[in-house]
Amino acid sequence: MKRISALAAALLALLAGACHSGAEAEGQLRIVALSPEVAEIIAALDGTSNLVGVTRECDYPPQLTRIEQVGNFGAVNKEAILALKPDLVFTSALEQEALGTDLQKMGLRVIQIYPRKLDDLPLAVIEIGRQIGKTTEAKALADSLSRGIAAMRNRSAGLSRPKVYLEIYRDPLMSVSDYSFVGELIETAGGDNIFSTLERDYARVDPEDVVKARPDIIICYSHDDLSSLLARKGWQDIPAIRDRRVYFEADLDPDLIQQATPRTLRGLDLLHQLFFPEANEL
Amino acid sequence: MKRELIFALLLILSGVLIAALYLFGGGADLNIVTELRLPRLILTVFTGMALAGIGSVYQLMLANPLAEPYILGISSGSAFGAILFGVLGLTLLMPLGGFIGAVLTLVVVWRLAQKKGSFDRSRLLIAGVIAGMFFAAGISLVMYLFQKDTMIILGTLMGNLGHVFTHGEWSFFLVLMGISLLILAWLYFRAPALDIMSGGDVYAGSVGINVSRVRKEIFILTSLLIGITVSYAGIIGFVGLIIPHVVRFFVPSGQKRVYLWSLAGGGVFLLLGDLIAKNIAAIELPVGVVTAAVGCPFFVWLMLRK
Numbered sequence: 283m284k285r286i287s288a289l290a291a292a293l294l295a296l297l298a299g300a301c302h303s304g305a306e307a308e309g310q311l312r313i314v315a316l317s318p319e320v321a322e323i324i325a326a327l328d329g330t331s332n333l334v335g336v337t338r339e340c341d342y343p344p345q346l347t348r349i350e351q352v353g354n355f356g357a358v359n360k361e362a363i364l365a366l367k368p369d370l371v372f373t374s375a376l377e378q379e380a381l382g383t384d385l386q387k388m389g390l391r392v393i394q395i396y397p398r399k400l401d402d403l404p405l406a407v408i409e410i411g412r413q414i415g416k417t418t419e420a421k422a423l424a425d426s427l428s429r430g431i432a433a434m435r436n437r438s439a440g441l442s443r444p445k446v447y448l449e450i451y452r453d454p455l456m457s458v459s460d461y462s463f464v465g466e467l468i469e470t471a472g473g474d475n476i477f478s479t480l481e482r483d484y485a486r487v488d489p490e491d492v493v494k495a496r497p498d499i500i501i502c503y504s505h506d507d508l509s510s511l512l513a514r515k516g517w518q519d520i521p522a523i524r525d526r527r528v529y530f531e532a533d534l535d536p537d538l539i540q541q542a543t544p545r546t547l548r549g550l551d552l553l554h555q556l557f558f559p560e561a562n563e564l
Numbered sequence: 565m566k567r568e569l570i571f572a573l574l575l576i577l578s579g580v581l582i583a584a585l586y587l588f589g590g591g592a593d594l595n596i597v598t599e600l601r602l603p604r605l606i607l608t609v610f611t612g613m614a615l616a617g618i619g620s621v622y623q624l625m626l627a628n629p630l631a632e633p634y635i636l637g638i639s640s641g642s643a644f645g646a647i648l649f650g651v652l653g654l655t656l657l658m659p660l661g662g663f664i665g666a667v668l669t670l671v672v673v674w675r676l677a678q679k680k681g682s683f684d685r686s687r688l689l690i691a692g693v694i695a696g697m698f699f700a701a702g703i704s705l706v707m708y709l710f711q712k713d714t715m716i717i718l719g720t721l722m723g724n725l726g727h728v729f730t731h732g733e734w735s736f737f738l739v740l741m742g743i744s745l746l747i748l749a750w751l752y753f754r755a756p757a758l759d760i761m762s763g764g765d766v767y768a769g770s771v772g773i774n775v776s777r778v779r780k781e782i783f784i785l786t787s788l789l790i791g792i793t794v795s796y797a798g799i800i801g802f803v804g805l806i807i808p809h810v811v812r813f814f815v816p817s818g819q820k821r822v823y824l825w826s827l828a829g830g831g832v833f834l835l836l837g838d839l840i841a842k843n844i845a846a847i848e849l850p851v852g853v854v855t856a857a858v859g860c861p862f863f864v865w866l867m868l869r870k
Contacts, residue, residue, distance in 0.1 A: 356711035377711060452655050452728055454719040454848075481847045486715070488848060489728055490596050505655040513730035516599030 438472030616830025619804030636692030641669025666791025
């Protein structure tokens, strides 16, 4: 019995030591951010030094890749988060919904941030700023984002809108609706998403419907390449294919338009340039 | 004989009707009919034929009414290969990945099933099931690690007949399909041997059939065929299991005829399944779900009637 107690004590001591080794820089707010969007906003608010844990997807700005990783977006290691002794954990929605509840049960303070719409972005920035004690910086960033979004809406108003098809997957073929963040960005930048109404934000679509809709522009994020896209059976009469107005990840970084971050303004601007090349040349 | 005639008439009539609806339903211009709907129809009919044909062969060869084309693990290996290529960003090469997966599984099951030169059906069945479980675990792991690509994975696991072909890919597929049709024809001529083998290996051997060799040939050729169907259409359950049984309700004996009508029945049934999958809801449903949802009640009705 004595031996068992001694062993248990030794184990406890080891555990305590392991937990303690995660704690650094006493006194400073310790934040774990599990979504690349929130991590990027925190960095933009000059809060990188408060970040003690991120997920593998958090790769912008590049300094974030030096912070300890606690898993990837959909598979987070809860023990690794606990070991970091955070004061605050930012989660997102989707796969992280249930995780947030688990972490709360473990006694952690969890804030869920998931800007679904473009107008939610400045609000998310204000909320993050309030939580991490950077209200002034957050207010300034949120204001500039709101101004940028409003300016883009003005620029696009009254222009003749090109029809846009965004491809997420090729097999099965999938696109986005206007209810998705990226779909709303396309509309805001002056494009007309050919699948404005789908049953879900991201949904399977019929190749026939793409051909019938005759999009002027194709944004292809399905890892396909130009030669194969141009050679698809039945797609030859699509204006975007005929006029070679087809763009890939190399032309437009998906993170700029699929994630709600301060770089969203840059994404909007690039989309507008793709949609209205003549107007942007002037 | 009369019952077989009724079955044949029903099948041909419904086949023509379903194909017409499939090609021209809802109104579409010539470009869509010839370049999109016709290739999809060909892929669908071919897949249905191959699955039901192989199902009827396996049920006899393995002496197991639950045998179906996916039972020997080839489909899991093929799906694993296709999915792995897909999540690694090699979308265009997914059919190649599927085929590589199928061939690798074929080799593994082949090695496991052999014992001192003989190719015993119980060993083959066990080897196939084990290989299938192994690759199913691999698929689960990939699913867990690449959660954002769930749609690619589900597309392969639940069947996807909406493969987007380029002109080059289509020509290549037609060549593969030509080879596959030759294999299907070869299986037809193997039917008498299978009938005899169903009486037991010893009996078949006594009438001069090299049982191990026939089984090996069938295993290799059907595996290649399954690899091709999974590579382009994913895994579509139910067709290969139930269609041969449905056919046997109408054509009680003779593998040659059961096989032929299974080919036809599988093609028509999968075409109907895909037509429903595309049109029943606002969003296209996975065809594998529809084949089970339509086929199970039908099969139950047939069983109760008997």
